[in-house]
Amino acid sequence: MRRTAFDDRQDRQVVNEIQANSMSCPGCGTFTPNEDLSNYGHRCGACFDAFCRAAGTGPIPKTRNEKRAILDRLKAAAGAKPSRAWAWSLRQREFEGVRLGRVQKEAWRAALSLDLADEQEES
Ligand SMILES: [Zn+2]
Numbered sequence: 856m857r858r859t860a861f862d863d864r865q866d867r868q869v870v871n872e873i874q875a876n877s878m879s880c881p882g883c884g885t886f887t888p889n890e891d892l893s894n895y896g897h898r899c900g901a902c903f904d905a906f907c908r909a910a911g912t913g914p915i916p917k918t919r920n921e922k923r924a925i926l927d928r929l930k931a932a933a934g935a936k937p938s939r940a941w942a943w944s945l946r947q948r949e950f951e952g953v954r955l956g957r958v959q960k961e962a963w964r965a966a967l968s969l970d971l972a973d974e975q976e977e978s
Contacts, residue, residue, distance in 0.1 A: 942966035 872878045872886075880887045882902035895903035916922045930938070945963040949955050 939966045 868879070875886070876890075877886050877888045878892060879885065880892070880899035880902055882898050882905075885899045885901070887899040891900060892898065896906075898906060916925055942963040945955060945959055946967065949960065949963075
């Protein structure tokens, strides 16, 4: 619709949205932080949950532990291969005497030390 006059209510809403780093959810109109809109496909959290229920996907994992539980199930289903298998493979090749490039050597060491950091964090 073409605007022909100043609309105080609409323009004030636009200014408020810009200043608050938030926008109205297109689904329900709830004032929602831009970060949430970005995470939930331009919807508020409630509309996103409703969207997921309608799609039959069940609740969406939000916490780190919920995501980790799903990852563990996927790993188990895939035969429990160790994570960063490429790094373990490069490490094995180096120990077998294969000459690796500098980047390869640094990469497997960095990847496996990250694994150690993750394990220390959990305990
Ligand atoms: Zn909404």
